[in-house]
Amino acid sequence: MNIVLTAKNFEITDALREYIEKRLNILDKFSNYIISVDLTMEEQRSRYSGTLVVKVKGQTLTVKSTEKDPYILVDSIKDRIKHQLVKYEEKLQGRRA
Numbered sequence: 001m002n003i004v005l006t007a008k009n010f011e012i013t014d015a016l017r018e019y020i021e022k023r024l025n026i027l028d029k030f031s032n033y034i035i036s037v038d039l040t041m042e043e044q045r046s047r048y049s050g051t052l053v054v055k056v057k058g059q060t061l062t063v064k065s066t067e068k069d070p071y072i073l074v075d076s077i078k079d080r081i082k083h084q085l086v087k088y089e090e091k092l093q094g095r096r097a
Helices: 014-029 070-096
Strands: 002-008 034-044 047-056 059-067
Touching: 002 014, 014 034, 014 070, 034 070, 047 070, 059 070
Parallel strands: 002 034
Antiparallel strands: 034 047, 047 059
C-alpha cells in the first residue's frame, strides 16, 4: 500500500512517520481493494487537523478530524476510515451474493 504524507506548518518527525505508517498499514486487513492512501496534516494554533483520502476500487473515502496531538489525530482518523472501509466491504459482499 502506498502512503503519501503531507504536512503544513510543521515537520513530520521520523517517530511520527513510523507511527503513521504502522497505524495506516493496518487498513490492509479491512479491504483488499485499497489503491492509495493520502494523509494531509496541518498545524494551526496548537491544534492539528488532518484529512485522509483512501482510494479504493470504484470509490474515494475521505475522513477529516481535528485534535490537540498529532498522534491522537492519526488514531482518530484511522478509526473513522476503518469504519468506512468495513461498510464498503459489506456493500461489496452484498452485491456479490
